[in-house]
Amino acid sequence: MLKSLIRFSIDHATLVLVLAGVLLGAAAYRLPRTPVDVFPELNAPTVVIMAEASGLAADEVEQYVTFPIEAAVNGIPGLRRVRTSSAIGLSIAFVEFEWGEDIFLARQMVSERLDTVREDLPPGTHAEMTPITSITGEIMLLAVSSPDGSVDDLNLRAYAEFDLRNRLLTVPGVAQVSVIGGELPEYQVLVEQEQLRLYGLTVQDVVAAARSAHSTLSAGYLPDVGHLELPIRQSGRVRSVSDIEGTMVKIHQGAPVTIGQVAEVRLGPALKRGTGSDGGRPAVIMTIKKAPGTNTLAITAGVDALLKDLEPNLPAGIHVNDEIFRQADFINLSVNNVVHALRDAAIIVALILALFLLSLRTTLVTLTALPLSLAAGVLVLEYLGETINVMTLGGLAIAVGSLVDDAVIDVENVFRRLKQNARLPASQQESRRDTIFSASNEIRPAMVFATLIIGLVFAPLMFLEGIEGRFFRPLGIAFVVSLLASLMVALTVTPALCSLLLNPNPDEAEAGDGFLVRILKDLYEPLLRLALRWRYLLMGAAAAATALTLWVGSTFGSSFLPEFNEGTFTVALFAPPGTSLRASDRLASSVEQQLLQLEGVASASRRTGRSE
Structure with missing residues (x-):
């Protein structure tokens, strides 16, 4: 079969080269569209359930919220493990499935189990599944602040929560935007007990009236008014404090009693569960998370474009800092380093080939194995769902030295046989095609076996399980695929180029060995x-x-990963359980100020507590 393949490549050299050009074109077209990330996707399919239970202590949350949810999801087919965490008013459950499970099917099964337990949760508890995010999903941090202090924390959080966040969620690939810091605005009704007694009301009466103050129900329509169909619009929507103040609670002695008569209504901050700062100033910190399998660089470019469009229309006094943390910067640095190593390796290989062969034609024929093999590797990696990351590029970089081996062996043997054939009498000389075919077929068994043996060295990486397999398998795939591609190039493209480029009658300069x-x-x-x-x-x-x-x-020493210089440090501060937000904020603020005084620190941002 391989013998026939070599013969076909020599007889149809032009067709083989056209197909090789198509391969290069396809790789060049797909490469910019391939997802780029730091590492391969490392997390097993995981569904995260978050349940808010305001007012419950941590042990109550564990007993009445976390345990029922955990019991409900246990036993789902394909379940790997369930990890839970309980805090004051908050329960988080991480439902992990086996590698390879369909995340959407897993979410459907978790949703069905969650529906069965909602009625058993304490009143007012809200449980939902979070969006699908990657384990390396935090790709960017934004800080919304007012450097001149003209915008208060309430309006900062309102702009970040209700305006900027919604715009960011429109960027393709953004899975979630978490907001922490500032003061979350809410309408507050502060009941006056004396007024309640005066009108014979209870707090529940005011709560019921406030709840009915806002309505989004439709009012129907008039089917035919002057040959027109007219919709009826109801105005029971709250747009300001006065709308709530004017809501009627009851009729007292023939006169309506409104909420404004028995309570103070204001727009105020919700109880804070977290704070944020940027450069020592209060700020709203926004965490942008991406969906699995998406391109971090493309998402970051989309966010940058959105912020650039919004900049002229930002409210006066508000500044958005997008330089706090950008995973794209580390990705670009890491990928560029590997690409440079790949480039340098290719240059070194080309120089060595030129010095040893001392022939421009044989060097060019040999070097064609590099781009073709790498192109095939990139296309196969994309087909398998892998991203361009440090591991896949590392596999390609490791393979560079081996990719030209088969081509070197073939070209050198073809060149040697052509020189021997040229020395024979004219009557005994073979045609150029026959000589190239004989030379290529002569070393075919050794070439194939040597390539397969080298590829087998990386075979164990294909069978690693768990996170190790997810991490190192792309490296092995990249190496083996590009190596096998180089073998196919040596069996097809290399003989085809030899038949077109090599001189069947080398001169004396070409016939001898090079000086090196x-x-x-x-x-x-x-x-x-x-x-x-x-x-x-x-x-x-x-x-x-x-x-x-x-x-x-x-x-x-040993470690799973080497240390990475991302240009940023994450400092985690832990206080005793039950420490108030004010005390935690004071502690974190003190550390932040000291970090800003260190030489070489350009900026520091902080997140304390959690989002409301």
Whole structure:
């Protein structure tokens, strides 16, 4: 089969080169559209349930909210484990499924189980599933602040919560935007007990009236008024404090009693559960999270474009800082470093080939294996759902030195056979195609076996389980796919290019070895004789060096990942359970001020507590 493939490639060299060009074009078209990230997707399919139970202590939340939810979701097919966390007024459950489970099916099953337990939760408890996000989902932090202090915390949070957040959610790929800090505005009704007694009312009467103050119900329509269909619009929607103040509670002695007569109505801040700051100033911190499988760089570009469009129309006194944390900066740095390593490796390979072969044509034929193999690797990675990340690029970078091996072997043997054929009498010379076919087929078995053996070295990576498999498998896939692609290039494109570019009758300059090869041969011969003479001593030294290497290697430390210089540090402060938000804020603010005084610190932002 491979023999026929080589013959077909030589006989239809133009067609083979056209198909190779199509492969390069497809890779060039798809590469900018391939998702880019720091690491592969590492999290197993996980459904997160958040339940708000205002007023309950942490142990009550665990007993009456967390435990019923945990019991309800246990037993779902494909479930891996359930992790829960209970705090004052808040319960979080992480429902993890086995690798490979459909996240949408998992959410459907969790939703069905959650519906069965809602009635058993304490009154006023609100439980819902959070949007699907990635384990590396926090891609950007924004700080909304008022540098001149002209905008208060209430209006800062209102703009961030109700205006900017909704605009950010329109960017494709943004899964969630969490807001913390400032003061969340709400309508507050402060009942006056004396007025309630005066009119014979209770607090529940005021609550019921306030609840009915806002209505979004339709009022129907008039089917035919002057040949027109007229909708009837009701105005029972709250737009200001006065709308609530004017809401009637009851009729007392023939006169209506309104909420404004028995209570003070105002627009005030909700009870705070978290605070934020930027550069030591109070700020609203917005956390942008992405959906799994999306392109972090594309999402960041979309957010930047949105903020640029909004900048001229920002309310006076409000500033949005988008330089706090940007995962895209680290991705660009990491990917560029690997790309540079890939580029440098390709340049070094090209120089070595040129020095050894001393022929522009043979060097070009050999180097075609690099772009074609890498292009095939990129297309296969995209087909398998992998992203362009440090691991996939690392696999391609590792493979660069091996990608030209098969092509070098084939070109060198073809070139040698062409020189031998040129020295024969004219009557005994073969045609160029036959010579190239014989030369390529001659080294085919060794070339195929050598490539498969090298690929088998990375086979164990394909069978790793858990997070290790998710992390290292893309590296193995990238290496093996590009290596196998280089073998196919050596069996098809390389013979085709040899038939088109190589001279069937090399001149004397081309027929001899290059100067570098001659120097290396002159140096290698005495070294080889010396090694054969002292072979036992040499083997003993090699064994000792191997043993020493193993011993030194056993003294090294180990870690799952090396340290990464992202340009940012995350400092986590832990206070005793039950510490108030004011005390936590005071502690965190003190640390923030000290961090800002350190040399080299450009900025510092802070999130304390949680979002309301």
